[in-house]
Amino acid sequence: MVFAIFSVFTLLTAAGVILSRNVIYSALNLVLCFFGLATLYLLWGATFISMIQILIYAGAIVVLFVFVVMLLNFEKPIDQSVKLPLMLLSGAGAWGLAFLLLRVLSKSVGEIPILESNSGASVRTVSKLLFSQYVWPFEVLTIFLLALIVGIYVLAKPEGEEKK
Amino acid sequence: MNGLDFLIAALKAIVILVAVIQVVPVMIYVERKVAALIQDRPGPNRVGPFGLFQPVADALKFLLKEDPIPHYTNRLLYTLAPFLSLLPACLVIAALPIADKAILFGREVTIQIAELDVSLIYILAIGSLGVYGILFGGWASNNKYSLIGSLRSASQMVSYELPLGLAAVGAVMVFGTFSLREMVLQQEGTLLGFLPNWGIFYQPVGFLIFLISSFAETNRLPFDLPETEAELVAGFHTEYGSMKFATFFMAEYMNLATMAGLMTVMYFGGWHLPWITDAALLELLGSQNLLCLVQVLTYIVKVSCFMFLYVLIRWTLPRFRFDQLLSLSWGSLIPLGLLNIIVSATLMYLIGVKQ
Amino acid sequence: MILSEKLASIGYWTHFVTVALFALGLIGFLIRRNALIVLMSLELMLNAVNLLLVQISMRTGTSEGMVLVVFVITIAAAEVAVGLGIILNLYRMKKTVDLDSFRSLSG
Numbered sequence: 001m002v003f004a005i006f007s008v009f010t011l012l013t014a015a016g017v018i019l020s021r022n023v024i025y026s027a028l029n030l031v032l033c034f035f036g037l038a039t040l041y042l043l044w045g046a047t048f049i050s051m052i053q054i055l056i057y058a059g060a061i062v063v064l065f066v067f068v069v070m071l072l073n074f075e076k077p078i079d080q081s082v083k084l085p086l087m088l089l090s091g092a093g094a095w096g097l098a099f100l101l102l103r104v105l106s107k108s109v110g111e112i113p114i115l116e117s118n119s120g121a122s123v124r125t126v127s128k129l130l131f132s133q134y135v136w137p138f139e140v141l142t143i144f145l146l147a148l149i150v151g152i153y154v155l156a157k158p159e160g161e162e163k164k
Numbered sequence: 165m166n167g168l169d170f171l172i173a174a175l176k177a178i179v180i181l182v183a184v185i186q187v188v189p190v191m192i193y194v195e196r197k198v199a200a201l202i203q204d205r206p207g208p209n210r211v212g213p214f215g216l217f218q219p220v221a222d223a224l225k226f227l228l229k230e231d232p233i234p235h236y237t238n239r240l241l242y243t244l245a246p247f248l249s250l251l252p253a254c255l256v257i258a259a260l261p262i263a264d265k266a267i268l269f270g271r272e273v274t275i276q277i278a279e280l281d282v283s284l285i286y287i288l289a290i291g292s293l294g295v296y297g298i299l300f301g302g303w304a305s306n307n308k309y310s311l312i313g314s315l316r317s318a319s320q321m322v323s324y325e326l327p328l329g330l331a332a333v334g335a336v337m338v339f340g341t342f343s344l345r346e347m348v349l350q351q352e353g354t355l356l357g358f359l360p361n362w363g364i365f366y367q368p369v370g371f372l373i374f375l376i377s378s379f380a381e382t383n384r385l386p387f388d389l390p391e392t393e394a395e396l397v398a399g400f401h402t403e404y405g406s407m408k409f410a411t412f413f414m415a416e417y418m419n420l421a422t423m424a425g426l427m428t429v430m431y432f433g434g435w436h437l438p439w440i441t442d443a444a445l446l447e448l449l450g451s452q453n454l455l456c457l458v459q460v461l462t463y464i465v466k467v468s469c470f471m472f473l474y475v476l477i478r479w480t481l482p483r484f485r486f487d488q489l490l491s492l493s494w495g496s497l498i499p500l501g502l503l504n505i506i507v508s509a510t511l512m513y514l515i516g517v518k519q
Numbered sequence: 520m521i522l523s524e525k526l527a528s529i530g531y532w533t534h535f536v537t538v539a540l541f542a543l544g545l546i547g548f549l550i551r552r553n554a555l556i557v558l559m560s561l562e563l564m565l566n567a568v569n570l571l572l573v574q575i576s577m578r579t580g581t582s583e584g585m586v587l588v589v590f591v592i593t594i595a596a597a598e599v600a601v602g603l604g605i606i607l608n609l610y611r612m613k614k615t616v617d618l619d620s621f622r623s624l625s626g
Contacts (some may be wrong), residue, residue, distance in 0.1 A: 002606050007536045014540055014563055015621075018547030024241065024303070024524055030559050033297070042579045049588050051285040053569075054550045056592050059292030061562065061599050063322060065555060066299050068603050070315060072610050090549040100544035105534040105571070123282060123342060125582045126589070134586050141593060155604035 003043060010036030023069050035057040048123045069080055169253035172268060177258070177277050184257050187421045187471075188414050189219030195475050202479045229406035233332035234306075241304035246404070249297025252290045253418040261281035261345045263435050264397050264442065276457065278346060282334055283344040287426060288325070291381065294419065296320050298383075301404070303411070316486055317383055324380035326388075327373050330501030334370035335430045336364055336395050336516050341378040344426075348434030353441045360438040363431040369504045371431045373497055380422040380493065382416060385478040402473045424470035425463075432466055435459035533574055541567035554609065554616040558602045560616045 013036060016029035034057045041050035130138055167249050191215065193208070199379045200207025208215030233242060261273035280286055295318045302314020339347045347363070355361040380387040404412065428434060437445065437458075484492070540563060547560030569588050576584025610616055 003533070008547040009535065011539055011543070014543045017429050017559055017563060018543055018551065019531065023553060024238075024300075026556055026559055030171070030562065032568070033563070034449065037570060040570065041573055044573065046577055046585065047280060047282050048575050049569075049585055051289050052589065052592060055285060055289035055292060057562075057566070059289055059295075059325075060322070061596055063292075063299070063318065064599060064603055065559065065575055066296075066303075067315070067318065069301070069555060070303055070608060072607070072616065074603055087550060090546050094545040094549070097545070098538040101538045101541070102531075102534055105538070106531055108604070118596050121280050126585045128586055129582055129586050130589070133583075137590060141590065145593070145597055148601060152604045155601070 003040070006036050006039045010040065025065070027065050031058050031062050034062070048109065048126060077159070151163065168269060168271070172273055172299065173277075176273070176275070179276075180257060181254060182375065182417060184254075184415070184421055189223065190416045191420070192219045192222055193418045193472060195431075196477075198472070198475045199479045202476075208277060208391060223410075226406045226410040231405040231407050233405075236306045236457070238304045238306070241300045243408075245297050245301035245304055246408040247297075248300060248417070249294060249415040250418075251413050252293040252297075253415040253422065256287050256290045256422045258379055259286050259344060260422065261348055261429060261434060262308075262463050263456045265452065266456035274345070275460065279345055280341045280343065284336065284342045287344075287422070288329055288332065291328075291419075291422075293323075294381075295417065297412070305404075316389060320380055320387060320389070320486075320489060320493075321383070323490055324377045324497075327493060327497035327501045328377040330505060331367075331370040331374040331377065331451055332430070334353055334501070334504050335369050337505065337512065338363065338366045344429050345436075348429055348436070351433045352436045354439050360433060360436075362433040362436075364437075367431065367504070367508065369500065370508075371427070372486070373501050373504065374431070376497065377457070377493075378427065379474070379477070382419045382423060382490070384420065384474060386481040387489055388478075388482050388483050389489065404502075420471060420474055421467065424467045424474070427470055428463065428466040428478075435463045437462055521535075537567050537571045537574070540564075540570065542544060552618050554606050554618050557618065558606070561602075562595065562599065565591060 010033055013029045013033040017026050017033060020026040020029060034053060038050040038058070039051045041047075041053060197215070208218040211217040211221045228420045233239065246348065259280060261274070261276040261410040265272040265274050267273070281305075298314050298317045298321070302310045302312075302317075305311070333460050336342055336345070340352050341347060348452065351362050353361045355365055378383075436442070442455070445458065446452065449455050533564060543559040544563030544567060547563065548557055551557055551560070556602075569591055572584045572588050572591070576582060604615055609621065
């Protein structure tokens with residue numbers, strides 16, 4: 001029952017993200033959607049992932065979005081008209097894909113047996129895996145982030161800076 | 165979960181939340197009296213003996229004043245922003261451990277609203293949501309100065325979350341757990357025979373980084389630029405009327421109480437008295453509930469010391485400039501935090517601590 | 520026992536939530552012209568994938584799914600930052616972030 005409430009909440013706010021006229025309302029709906037997802041993770045017992053979700057997604061990424069919205073002032077509202085054929089086509093395509101995915105998932109994941117004792121979600125096991133079996137992707141990720149930071153700086157530099 | 169468990173949980177939540185909200189009037193009075201002492205003037209002394217009822221007068225003023233909503237603002241966001249600021253401030257209290265078990269209605273009850281095994285990440289995560297109230301407050305006011313103030317404040321809060329997290333990671337490495345209750349349980353007794361076994365002796369640099377970052381996280385002087393009283397009118401809450409303004413202030417003081425609580429829990433032993441273990445105290449006092457009361461009082465005394473420190477520093481130090489503020493965070497505190505982690509890890513490996 | 524009861528509910532309807540979230544993200548990506556909202560729907564799709572990974576990981580009891588979720592969250596954060604940098608540059612060029620006005624390859 002509780003799952004149903006939070007699942008419906010998540011889907012409603014996700015619909016709010018894509019359907020809002022105002023960009024700030026979209027960002028607010030996105031925060032609520034992430035909260036709904038974090039609650040779902042908590043209900044399934046994945047406490048670490050839910051806190052990481054709130055910390056990074058709701059606490060940093062959407063803040064970045066809101067910063068950018070406030071820095072760029074949108075004079076006239078965009079999206080004044082979305083053509084109906086485009087909406088129908090994309091809706092049919094997306095929901096068709098969703099139906100296909102649902103069939104595939106129910107067949108494959110539905111047959112995995114549930115283990116009784118479930119300690120796979122604690123911080124300790126995740127970090128053990130992260131540093132033993134997945135240490136190469138972890139280190140490569142750090143170099144990747146470094147390259148990204150440099151790239152973002154180059155992207156966002158103010159124009160017309162002379163070399164000193 | 166049967167009815168009695170639910171009742172106990174609800175009772176804990178209500179009592180602790182109301183107790184933390186009471187910090188606000190106390191802090192209003194203490195702030196103005198200490199400011200007056202430092203500035204060599206009497207301070208509030210009209211309302212009641214020694215001005216003790218000044219917070220009551222302030223609260224009445226806030227409640228009875230007209231609460232204007234300007235017509236040029238975005239009404240939804242304008243009304244929502246103070247509550248977006250207050251909600252994380254109230255939610256964070258849920259994970260702070262105040263005392264050990266008490267015996268109520270025949271069950272053992274821990275004086276902590278919600279015991280997670282990842283309490284520290286919960287506090288950092290909900291604390292990082294406090295940025296939204298400030299952002300939307302400045303945006304909804306439709307005022308250039310408010311917007312500048314709110315963007316500055318938001319970038320300051322986001323920049324200082326990183327040293328906060330790094331200092332917390334240092335403490336997590338030493339204690340081996342994210343759960344705050346476990347951290348406090350490991351801090352009893354003595355260290356090397358003559359020091360209390362507190363976290364600050366394991367992580368002095370981490371404590372310093374945490375202290376400085378907590379000033380910046382709560383927008384408190386010397387990191388006060390977004391709400392400076394002389395420069396940007398009043399920053400992001402310029403356009404706000406009586407009760408909404410009061411809500412912003414309540415959120416700020418409750419955030420202060422939370423940061424002070426977090427510092428006592430991680431670095432100063434939480435509810436433990438300096439050299440005395442809980443078992444010895446239980447033998448001395450005899451009753452579990454009396455021990456719990458002593459623990460709660462110890463916690464309150466420690467948090468009050470930190471709140472007094474916050475007020476003292478506010479009226480003593482000058483303000484940072486905004487670029488100095490950001491270069492302190494990115495240029496000094498984050499490298500120091502990383503260095504702290506590396507040195508702590510190396511020392512722990514050399515001493516041979518097994519987790 | 521309560522946990523395994525909750526885990527047993529990972530079945531048809533939770534997969535429906537996952538694919539519905541993905542479909543909503545996809546529709547938003549295709550329909551909206553505002554570049555920021557397109558980025559937000561991209562985040563929705565990534566979150567749908569995270570949801571599925573957590574479901575599978577909790578159901579089988581291993582934590583490799585959780586490790587993948589950590590990687591996906593990190594990379595999503597980084598990609599949002601780069602995307603916003605690109606949007607800022609788009610705004611500098613044409614004073615708007617309407618994706619329909621970026622039709623020509625030059626200028």
